[in-house]
Amino acid sequence: MLSLAHPAWLAGLLLLPAVRWLHRGGAPLQRWPVAHLLLWQAPASAQAETAGSRDLDPAWRRRCALLTLLLLALAAPQWQASPRPQVTVWLADSASMALLEPGGVRGEQAVALARQQLAAERPGADLQWRRMSRPWVEGLTAPQSAASQPPPVELLDAGREHWWLGDGSDARLAQWARPASRVLRVGSAQARNAGWRQALARRAPDGRLLLQAELANGGAAVEARSLSLWVDGLALGAPQAHTLAVDAARWLSWTLPAASRRIELRLEPADDLPGDDRLGLELTPLQRLVMDLDPACPAALRRAAITHPGLRLATPGEAAALALRCSSGATVATVATVAAGAAGATGTTGATPRMQLLWHAGPARQRAQTVLGPRSLTQFVPARLGANRALRPAPRDELLLSAAAQPLALRRVDGTIEVAIDPLSLPELPLALEALLKSRTGVGLLDPLVQSEPRSVEVRPGAPPAALEQRAEARGARGAPRSLVLPCVMLAATLLGWELWQLGRRLRRVGR
Amino acid sequence: MAAPRLNLPTAAQLQAFARLAAPLLLERQPRAQGQRASGRRAGNGLQHLDHRPYRIGDPLRHIDWRASARWGEPLLRRFEAESSGDWCLLLDASASMAVGGKWPLALQAACALAYAVLQLGHRVALARVGRTLQPLLPLGRGAPHYARLVRSLGASALPNDPALHWAAAQPWLAPAANTVLLSDFLAEDAGTLALQQLLPRSRTLHALQLRDEAAEFPALPLGQELELVDVESGATQRLRVDPATRAGAVARREQLAERLRAQCARQGVAYSDWPVGASWSRQWLRHLAGARC
Numbered sequence: 019m020l021s022l023a024h025p026a027w028l029a030g031l032l033l034l035p036a037v038r039w040l041h042r043g044g045a046p047l048q049r050w051p052v053a054h055l056l057l058w059q060a061p062a063s064a065q066a067e068t069a070g071s072r073d074l075d076p077a078w079r080r081r082c083a084l085l086t087l088l089l090l091a092l093a094a095p096q097w098q099a100s101p102r103p104q105v106t107v108w109l110a111d112s113a114s115m116a117l118l119e120p121g122g123v124r125g126e127q128a129v130a131l132a133r134q135q136l137a138a139e140r141p142g143a144d145l146q147w148r149r150m151s152r153p154w155v156e157g158l159t160a161p162q163s164a165a166s167q168p169p170p171v172e173l174l175d176a177g178r179e180h181w182w183l184g185d186g187s188d189a190r191l192a193q194w195a196r197p198a199s200r201v202l203r204v205g206s207a208q209a210r211n212a213g214w215r216q217a218l219a220r221r222a223p224d225g226r227l228l229l230q231a232e233l234a235n236g237g238a239a240v241e242a243r244s245l246s247l248w249v250d251g252l253a254l255g256a257p258q259a260h261t262l263a264v265d266a267a268r269w270l271s272w273t274l275p276a277a278s279r280r281i282e283l284r285l286e287p288a289d290d291l292p293g294d295d296r297l298g299l300e301l302t303p304l305q306r307l308v309m310d311l312d313p314a315c316p317a318a319l320r321r322a323a324i325t326h327p328g329l330r331l332a333t334p335g336e337a338a339a340l341a342l343r344c345s346s347g348a349t350v351a352t353v354a355t356v357a358a359g360a361a362g363a364t365g366t367t368g369a370t371p372r373m374q375l376l377w378h379a380g381p382a383r384q385r386a387q388t389v390l391g392p393r394s395l396t397q398f399v400p401a402r403l404g405a406n407r408a409l410r411p412a413p414r415d416e417l418l419l420s421a422a423a424q425p426l427a428l429r430r431v432d433g434t435i436e437v438a439i440d441p442l443s444l445p446e447l448p449l450a451l452e453a454l455l456k457s458r459t460g461v462g463l464l465d466p467l468v469q470s471e472p473r474s475v476e477v478r479p480g481a482p483p484a485a486l487e488q489r490a491e492a493r494g495a496r497g498a499p500r501s502l503v504l505p506c507v508m509l510a511a512t513l514l515g516w517e518l519w520q521l522g523r524r525l526r527r528v529g530r
Numbered sequence: 531m532a533a534p535r536l537n538l539p540t541a542a543q544l545q546a547f548a549r550l551a552a553p554l555l556l557e558r559q560p561r562a563q564g565q566r567a568s569g570r571r572a573g574n575g576l577q578h579l580d581h582r583p584y585r586i587g588d589p590l591r592h593i594d595w596r597a598s599a600r601w602g603e604p605l606l607r608r609f610e611a612e613s614s615g616d617w618c619l620l621l622d623a624s625a626s627m628a629v630g631g632k633w634p635l636a637l638q639a640a641c642a643l644a645y646a647v648l649q650l651g652h653r654v655a656l657a658r659v660g661r662t663l664q665p666l667l668p669l670g671r672g673a674p675h676y677a678r679l680v681r682s683l684g685a686s687a688l689p690n691d692p693a694l695h696w697a698a699a700q701p702w703l704a705p706a707a708n709t710v711l712l713s714d715f716l717a718e719d720a721g722t723l724a725l726q727q728l729l730p731r732s733r734t735l736h737a738l739q740l741r742d743e744a745a746e747f748p749a750l751p752l753g754q755e756l757e758l759v760d761v762e763s764g765a766t767q768r769l770r771v772d773p774a775t776r777a778g779a780v781a782r783r784e785q786l787a788e789r790l791r792a793q794c795a796r797q798g799v800a801y802s803d804w805p806v807g808a809s810w811s812r813q814w815l816r817h818l819a820g821a822r823c
Contacts, residue, residue, distance in 0.1 A: 049759050053626040053714070054760060059778065
């Protein structure tokens with residue numbers, strides 16, 4: 019919006035008629051010397067016309083424009099980008115915002131409250147809605163992501179007001195980079211909810227599957243629920259009754275058949291937040307991989323493959339996901355191939371492994387990485403490990419395993435992994451085989467883990483972020499008025515240059 | 531204003547012109563219609579020339595009483611002038627003479643005539659006439675006088691006087707001298723007043739009207755309103771130029787020339803129209819021949 023800092027200067031525009039009046043005499047005439055004036059007499063009619071009123075000097079328009087621009091520059095025009103307040107409402111879309119409360123769904127109540135407040139305090143505002151689910155897209159209908167987190171400071175446009183809207187049940191969403199202009203908290207303190215927070219499963223050494231799930235009470239009252247487990251669409255056992263105190267959480271465990279592919283945990287009866295009353299988990303990644311073993315492989319390697327909990331030797335005619343070839347030269351292109359060194363070579367034997375293979379009886383509460391961890395291959399191999407033959411690495415080969423400055427496993431340029439470990443010398447051979455397979459396939463087979471994304475079941479409103487009423491600051495942040503004096507002066511300078519050029523032309527003409 | 535570079539006739543041109551002009555300059559005077567041609571002229575001398583009726587103011591001692599008694603009225607005895615002819619050259623120094631090539635032509639004409647008459651033993655004087663008289667050279671004769679004349683012309687600046695008063699030359703003119711006016715005669719009276727003022731003091735009077743049409747009637751930009759400035763007076767006049775403007779100016783110039791020509795014919799003044807670009811020697815010979823008719 020255009021405004022003037024000193025509008026009184028515009029009164030000078032009243033001088034424009036005077037400028038026009040001053041040019042009534044017409045443009046300066048071209049002077050032409052003649053020998054004697056008496057020879058040059060215009061006809062009487064032309065004389066009368068010449069003596070009459072003359073056209074205005076066209077320069078009056080240019081000079082009026084110059085005067086106008088100078089007066090405008092003195093009046094200091096300013097441009098305000100937009101007089102409308104610009105507000106971004108951030109919706110803390112935690113799971114609790116889907117809670118059904120007496121007045122309706124909590125999230126819808128929050129949006130209605132925000133609209134009411136905006137209509138009262140920022141009428142006609144340039145409104146923008148954003149959810150706190152990554153990637154913080156605009157709009158209320160955006161799909162919700164489980165990874166809710168406060169927006170980065172780059173998204174907090176300094177030219178806009180930022181309103182925070184939520185129930186505060188998720189403490190992470192209350193962590194703002196800077197105070198919000200306005201905080202609207204919704205939610206009833208008497209809200210109740212019990213639900214599944216997370217579930218995880220892993221394979222037991224005997225081949226069965228271990229399942230653990232966490233049940234939590236995020237409401238304001240003690241909750242009693244009946245829970246049931248469904249495996250591949252069939253209920254497993256009778257429903258169990260559980261009572262949970264306020265803020266209590268309980269881990270529950272089950273042992274599942276090895277062939278289980280999908281489970282679903284259910285809570286009954288359903289409460290005001292049905293989204294966390296059921297939890298499903300896919301168990302397919304826990305199934306053993308079928309491996310085609312080269313008959314030429316040594317017995318120790320065969321034993322290692324058989325004893326590997328993540329592998330199962332393929333029966334004749336069965337399609338295999340992995341193949342192990344031992345100096346046979348044959349390579350199956352469609353499956354991963356591991357090439358081992360020729361058997362029969364002598365090497366150091368009898369070494370006691372320094373590390374024990376850790377097989378867990380069941381999945382831990384923590385994530386699998388904390389148990390097995392992304393360890394490098396050398397951690398599982400003793401330094402005294404012997405080689406059955408010497409490997410000669412090429413310049414572009416990748417060294418996977420070495421002991422005593424002796425390469426034991428190489429990834430060749432063509433992707434083949436070549437191993438020179440004496441299979442008779444390694445009690446850790448299954449673990450070494452697992453490491454090699456993992457380096458080839460990218461997934462660990464010894465102790466795979468599947469787990470659900472942790473959920474928030476808390477529905478009691480928490481502490482919102484600190485609000486800072488910064489109306490004046492926000493208004494200022496919409497952008498300081500942009501001065502238009504310089505463009506006016508530039509235009510005036512252009513006109514002045516034009517005027518000087520015209521004067522120069524006239525002077526040259528008179529000089530001639 | 532700096533003196534212009536002289537473009538005078540060469541010695542050979544002057545000598546050729548002097549030979550051709552000598553018969554035309556010898557004791558032949560221009561006369562008005564009805565006048566009788568005479569080989570001699572009256573003046574101060576001892577040799578009796580003729581008689582004429584006495585007019586008030588004539589010296590009484592020159593009255594021929596016997597002839598008066600026979601004739602029945604007082605007659606005055608006139609004597610043949612014993613001196614050679616005097617030529618007074620008057621150059622128009624008004625600013626309009628600087629327009630075009632009129633001033634160089636005037637200098638050429640003055641030099642040529644002065645050379646020719648000095649060759650015949652006459653005396654020559656030279657002056658510029660503008661708002662006032664500016665004598666450049668007194669009466670004198672001989673080749674050194676011609677050299678002085680050339681030097682004085684070379685030192686003479688371009689004409690720039692804002693007015694022209696021929697009457698200012700009256701006291702300077704030698705009695706009974708041949709007076710030559712070199713001018714464009716651009717004046718409201720077309721120079722006729724000058725003729726009336728100078729003719730009584732002159733034995734013969736020559737009016738040479740110099741014209742430069744290209745400079746005097748420039749092609750003004752059509753359709754524009756101009757401010758014309760008189761180079762003499764500085765007066766201005768607004769004028770919207772149309773195709774008839776220049777034709778009107780030429781016509782008015784012709785009217786002025788015709789008026790001057792008629793006045794010269796009435797008063798026995800030798801008149802010539804000298805356009806710039808014409809041969810000065812041919813123009814002089816034509817003028818002198820016409821003056822003898």
